[in-house]
């Protein structure tokens with residue numbers, strides 16, 4: 001008996017994947033040539049699985065700000081936000097986010113994972129209830145595990161099921177409803193207006209994770225709550241810098257008058273080092289750039305719709321009926337086809353994400369593309385073309401259209 005024996009099932013599943021040369025979960029990017037092109041295994045490859053929605057990783061202002069911050073402050077803070085890890089620029093980033101979201105309060109965390117983990121775990125006390133969508137991200141589930149609250153799950157994006165669950169919670173209990181704006185695997189949007197309205201009808205506090213909707217949803221790029229005009233129903237918005245903002249880090253914004261006390265009780269905020277100056281500076285510059293990036297947003301949506309329409313008309317089994325987000329995913333029948341498709345697509349010069357359980361809902365296998373605002377129309381057409389060639393090579397049956 002060994003403590004590692006419990007992972008034998010995972011090891012066996014991984015060992016059974018039929019890839020020949022490149023392990024889909026151990027890809028190395030040898031060179032990054034731009035937001036949309038990298039060198040993998042010595043070949044130029046279109047990057048179609050990066051979450052770099054707004055293409056901010058090579059934003060000139062963000063890069064210049066990062067370089068200047070290293071010169072001015074060094075490479076790291078070597079401390080927690082509550083000790084020596086808060087510099088003037090950390091406060092400036094929080095102020096920038098307050099302005100961007102038009103909120104009173106903001107806390108910047110070292111990752112998006114920690115932001116959600118921290119908020120959910122800190123708010124869920126012993127007699128409280130946390131109500132979550134069954135398909136929510138691991139950071140929300142982990143926050144629930146770390147909390148002392150009772151956890152109630154409802155069916156993915158099912159408002160009626162959510163209301164039924166809420167009805168059963170004892171009256172007078174404190175309740176936190178946690179949902180995402182956009183779900184990262186299938187790329188489907190939450191019916192956020194209806195969900196937040198039901199949550200408020202039952203007196204719940206609400207937290208919306210806009211990790212995959214910030215940057216390109218809503219007029220200013222604040223997320224789905226902005227797009228649907230329901231920001232006033234979201235008590236807390238959580239987000240990440242690792243997707244549309246093009247770096248790393250996380251944040252939570254709120255107008256709750258007591259919000260700032262979380263700086264003293266939120267363990268994933270306190271017991272970790274703060275973000276380094278270069279990251280803080282590039283995040284600040286990228287968020288300012290996003291707020292005036294209407295054209296980029298429009299091009300991103302054009303790309304997403306073009307890709308979705310192209311794959312759908314080719315007969316792929318799409319995860320959503322229309323392009324609800326820049327995440328465009330197709331179902332693959334099993335791990336065998338999934339792995340062979342992924343490897344062959346890479347051979348064709350396109351990197352997408354092979355998404356498998358437990359990251360995916362209901363045990364499905366997906367080929368997931370995340371579109372970037374910097375993809376050209378030609379690149380989108382190439383992705384569609386190479387998906388079709390790959391389907392033929394692995395004998396994936398496409399629907400008759």
Ligand SMILES: Cc1ncc(COP(=O)(O)O)c(C=O)c1O
Pocket residue numbers: 111112113114116137139180184209211212240241242248249250
């Ligand atoms: C919904 C959601 N929340 C939080 C995170 C964590 O973000 P980060 O990469 O900043 O840790 C992710 C990342 O995939 C996510 O999809």
